[in-house]
Structures are given as C-alpha cells and as structure tokens.
Amino acid sequence: xSLEPNxxxxxxxxxxxxxxxxxxxxxxxxxxxxSAFDVILPRCPSCGLTxxxxxxxxxxxxxxxxxxxxx
Amino acid sequence: MLLACTQSLCPVCLRLVDAEYRREGDxxxxxxxxxxxxxxxxxxxxxxxxxxxFEAWRRSMRIPAYPAxxxxxxxxxxPFDCGLCPDHVQHTxxxxxxxxxxxxxxxxxxxxxxxxxxxxxxxAALEKQMDALSLASGSCNVQLSGGEPTERDDLPEIIxxxxxxxxxxxxxxTNGLRLGREKGYAQSLKxxxxxxxxxxxxxxxxxxxxxxRGRALLALKQAAVDACGRAGLGxxxxxxxxxxxNDAQTGDLLRYALKQGSHVRGLHxxxxxxxxxxxxxxxxxxxxxxxxxxxxxERQSGGMVKAEHFHAPSCEHxxxxxxxxxxxxxxxxxxxxxxxxxxxxxxxLAGERADMVDNAEGSRISRAFTATHWTSPHGGxxxxxxxxxxxxxxxxxxxxxxxxxxxxxxxxLDVERVRGCCIHVVAPDGRLIPFCLYNLTSLxxxxxxxxxxxxxxxxx
Numbered sequence: 001x002s003l004e005p006n007x008x009x010x011x012x013x014x015x016x017x018x019x020x021x022x023x024x025x026x027x028x029x030x031x032x033x034x035s036a037f038d039v040i041l042p043r044c045p046s047c048g049l050t051x052x053x054x055x056x057x058x059x060x061x062x063x064x065x066x067x068x069x070x071x
Numbered sequence: 072m073l074l075a076c077t078q079s080l081c082p083v084c085l086r087l088v089d090a091e092y093r094r095e096g097d098x099x100x101x102x103x104x105x106x107x108x109x110x111x112x113x114x115x116x117x118x119x120x121x122x123x124x125f126e127a128w129r130r131s132m133r134i135p136a137y138p139a140x141x142x143x144x145x146x147x148x149x150p151f152d153c154g155l156c157p158d159h160v161q162h163t164x165x166x167x168x169x170x171x172x173x174x175x176x177x178x179x180x181x182x183x184x185x186x187x188x189x190x191x192x193x194x195a196a197l198e199k200q201m202d203a204l205s206l207a208s209g210s211c212n213v214q215l216s217g218g219e220p221t222e223r224d225d226l227p228e229i230i231x232x233x234x235x236x237x238x239x240x241x242x243x244x245t246n247g248l249r250l251g252r253e254k255g256y257a258q259s260l261k262x263x264x265x266x267x268x269x270x271x272x273x274x275x276x277x278x279x280x281x282x283x284r285g286r287a288l289l290a291l292k293q294a295a296v297d298a299c300g301r302a303g304l305g306x307x308x309x310x311x312x313x314x315x316x317n318d319a320q321t322g323d324l325l326r327y328a329l330k331q332g333s334h335v336r337g338l339h340x341x342x343x344x345x346x347x348x349x350x351x352x353x354x355x356x357x358x359x360x361x362x363x364x365x366x367x368x369e370r371q372s373g374g375m376v377k378a379e380h381f382h383a384p385s386c387e388h389x390x391x392x393x394x395x396x397x398x399x400x401x402x403x404x405x406x407x408x409x410x411x412x413x414x415x416x417x418x419x420l421a422g423e424r425a426d427m428v429d430n431a432e433g434s435r436i437s438r439a440f441t442a443t444h445w446t447s448p449h450g451g452x453x454x455x456x457x458x459x460x461x462x463x464x465x466x467x468x469x470x471x472x473x474x475x476x477x478x479x480x481x482x483x484l485d486v487e488r489v490r491g492c493c494i495h496v497v498a499p500d501g502r503l504i505p506f507c508l509y510n511l512t513s514l515x516x517x518x519x520x521x522x523x524x525x526x527x528x529x530x531x
Binding site: 030037 | 459
C-alpha cells in the first residue's frame with residue numbers, strides 16, 4: 001500500500017470533458033497563499049485539469065484554508 | 072486639531088448629535104454638543120510612547136456588507152432602527168442570546184445590571200431567537216449569555232438546541248462559579264456539545280475580584296479553569312479592565328493563561344465602559360483606551376508582547392478592537408506572532424492591499440477564526456499527507472490569541488462604529504441589535520434598546 005497522499009474521486013469514473021480521456025491519479029502541487037502541498041489527485045493526463053474530490057475540498061482542504069487565512 | 076467627523080448621541084437625552092474626533096497632544100477626544108444639554112467629550116485613544124496612532128489605526132477603507140434579510144426599515148436613521156436595518160454594513164460574527172435574567176453574583180460592575188428576578192425565557196422562545204439569528208446570519212457563532220447562563224439547569228438542552236441549528240461555534244459566557252463548584256458540570260456541558268467557555272477572569276489575585284465582583288473569587292475561577300481542561304472545553308479568559316484596579320495585572324494574566332495549558336485558548340480584555348451598572352460617574356470613569364492597553368501589555372509581559380504585534384480588525388470597525396495570534400512555545404511562553412487573529416483577518420484577507428477591506432470576507436474569516444481558535448484542541452488527525460501535516464503543525468492547539476475590545480457607552484458612542492458592528496444581541500423579539508447599542512444607557516440609566524423587563528447581562 002502506498003504511503004503517498006492519494007485522494008481519489010469520491011465516486012464514479014471521471015472523464016475530462018475537454019480531452020475525452022479518463023482522469024488519472026497524478027502528483028500535483030496545490031498552492032495557496034504562499035504554501036505548497038504535494039498531493040496525488042485525479043488529473044487529466046492531457047491538459048492537466050485536476051479534480052478536487054468534494055470530501056477533500058470540504059474537509060482537510062477547508063481546514064488548511066481556514067488556518068492559512070488566519071495567519 | 073480636528074481629525075474626523077461622525078455622529079453620536081447626547082448622553083443625557085440620547086438624541087442624535089454631530090460629533091468630532093479632536094487631537095490634543097497624545098489624546099484623541101470624541102467631542103459633541105447637544106443643543107439642550109451642552110458639550111461632552113471623552114478620551115477614546117491615547118497613543119503616546121510609540122503606540123499606533125489613531126489616524127493610522129482608523130484608516131482602512133471598507134466595502135460594506137449589508138444584511139441579506141434586513142428585519143427593520145430605515146425610519147429614524149442609525150442608531151434608532153436596529154434589527155438589523157438595510158443600512159447596517161457588517162454581517163454577524165457572533166450572535167448573543169441571553170438565556171436568563173438571573174445571576175449568581177450581581178457584580179458592582181455589570182454592563183446589563185444583571186441579577187433582577189425575572190422569569191427565564193422558555194426553550195420555545197430561545198428556539199425562536201436562534202431561528203431568527205440563523206435566518207439573518209446563517210451559521211455564525213453563537214454565545215449564550217445573560218445573566219449567568221449556568222443558573223439554568225436546562226443549559227445543556229439549550230446548548231444541544233444551538234448545535235442542532237448548525238451554528239459554527241457554541242460558547243457560554245459565564246462567571247465560572249458553577250463550573251468550579253459542581254463536579255461533572257463542565258463535562259455535562261461538553262457532552263451537550265459546548266465548544267468554548269468565555270470565562271470572566273479579572274485578575275490573578277483577589278484584589279481584582281473584590282472591587283469588581285464584590286467577593287474573593289480566584290480559587291473558584293481556578294477550579295473552573297481546571298474543570299474545563301479536564302472536560303476538554305476550550306476556555307477564553309475575559310478580563311474587565313479598570314484603571315487603578317487591575318491594569319497592572321495584564322502581564323500576570325498573560326503568564327497565568329499560558330501556564331494553564333492548551334485548553335486556555337486566549338486572553339481577551341474588555342476595558343470597562345459606563346453602561347448598565349457601574350460605580351463611578353460616567354464622565355470621570357477610569358477608562359483605558361486600546362493603545363494604553365497595548366502599552367501595558369508590552370511593559371508588563373517581559374518582552375513577550377510588543378504593540379507592533381497587534382492588528383486592527385477587518386470584521387468590526389477598526390476603533391473597536393485589536394488582536395494578535397501567537398505560536399506557543401514548549402516552555403509555556405509565547406512564540407512569534409503569526410499574524411491577524413479573531414476579527415482581524417486583515418493581513419491575509421487583504422494581502423498586500425491592506426488599505427481596502429471587504430466586510431463580507433472579513434466577517435467570514437472572523438467567524439472561521441473564532442470557531443477554530445476558541446474551541447478545545449482536538450487530536451487524532453492522520454499525518455500521511457501534506458494537508459494533515461500542516462494542520463497538525465500549525466493547528467489551533469499550538470496557538471494563543473491575545474485580544475481586546477473597546478465597548479462604546481453613551482459618551483464614546485460613534486454611529487459609524489455601531490453601523491459596522493459584527494457582535495449582535497438577539498433581542499427577545501428576534502431583532503439583532505449591535506452589542507453596544509443594546510446595552511447602552513443614558514446618564515440617568517435609560518436604555519436605548521434593552522427593555523427594563525428583559526434587562527440582564529453579565530459583565531464578563
């Protein structure tokens with residue numbers, strides 16, 4: 001089992017509407033207010049469009065956002 | 072020298088009058104004249120000895136955030152149409168609901184003359200108030216206040232009700248007597264879902280409590296702090312600050328707060344104002360302005376605090392408060408300041424554009440800050456990703472907030488400030504009234520909003 005931070009889609013198989021190819025789990029860097037976070041997210045291998053799973057957006061990411069905004 | 076013009080009230084008849092801020096040396100006075108009762112003035116800012124100047128602190132421009140669902144019309148104009156009216160320019164950060172008229176102390180200093188023997192509002196009435204708050208302000212923070220909320224045996228049920236309504240943070244404003252005396256009581260509030268205790272805490276010895284509260288209370292206060300820690304309740308120590316009584320204890324209070332452990336999340340000062348019950352003449356009250364408090368903290372904290380750490384708020388009006396959030400060091404002292412705190416999201420909110428603040432965004436960040444930082448630390452976060460490691464490394468339990476709020480009384484009231492207020496009392500009829508207007512009383516004790524029958528509160 002990978003110890004990499006791997007956030008998959010909450011449900012379903014996602015296809016990039018622009019490129020028509022399935023999203024893949026790809027390492028991306030999320031940047032917010034001068035902080036960088038390396039995470040693996042569903043991403044289009046062609047154009048780079050990245051899906052933030054709802055559970056992540058409303059969970060840890062929201063918590064990090066709140067902490068950063070307080071600084 | 073004339074600095075700015077605004078409007079205020081005559082402290083005698085409470086009519087609207089023109090007012091101006093004037094500088095005389097290092098003191099800024101709010102001066103106004105009533106055609107019937109004459110001229111009044113009060114110091115509102117003393118910025119000598121390297122403290123932030125009134126002009127700089129007041130400068131930030133605001134983008135108004137009007138109520139989405141105003142409850143009242145504009146008829147007489149501010150400050151007589153509160154509800155909120157369509158002209159109010161800030162959303163609610165914290166809504167106060169007074170759950171009882173009773174108080175176990177009846178302090179000599181009390182902003183709302185609590186202790187009167189009126190009947191408690193029913194659970195159904197409180198639910199209506201919560202619904203009114205929720206409709207007007209969404210999932211803001213809610214503070215259960217009074218009177219002394221712990222006088223009600225059904226307080227846990229009220230807390231559960233507030234949690235069911237989805238408020239971001241549920242806090243109880245208390246003198247702490249019952250928390251300190253009654254074994255298991257803190258746990259029962261925690262089990263009901265309470266997030267935070269706003270604990271009246273005026274000093275580190277009974278020289279502060281005797282004149283302000285009428286009796287020696289330090290031992291009970293300590294017991295309350297300990298009980299909250301055992302129950303996992305976040306605590307904010309709240310000091311009513313009076314010149315000549317406890318203004319020499321600000322540094323000791325800070326050291327005391329830090330020594331208690333991470334469940335004491337912050338220290339908040341409320342320089343005393345003259346409304347409700349107070350034992351001095353309004354025009355000769357022992358007032359302390361915000362920069363004087365900054366100077367006291369700098370002087371008394373042994374180097375931990377510097378005035379330059381403090382930020383003006385981005386949520387309420389700049390003249391209403393200051394705050395800073397610090398990292399905690401392992402040895403129990405303050406680390407470096409991390410930036411703006413509580414209602415002062417200014418540094419990151421506006422980024423480099425600190426001259427322009429969006430009130431709606433300021434309110435959102437302020438709510439999130441209070442909800443995050445005034446609750447008890449929580450554990451159990453997985454550390455296998457960058458987000459979790461960041462949360463663990465900079466989480467609220469490693470931080471400490473230091474803040475103060477300057478309330479306005481009938482002498483110091485500035486209509487511009489109350490129009491931008493984000494702390495709203497939910498009146499029994501569901502209207503939202505800015506805190507200072509709700510508690511404001513004239514020189515002869517007449518209330519602008521708080522009716523005699525509903526009039527209670529706690530001076531914490």
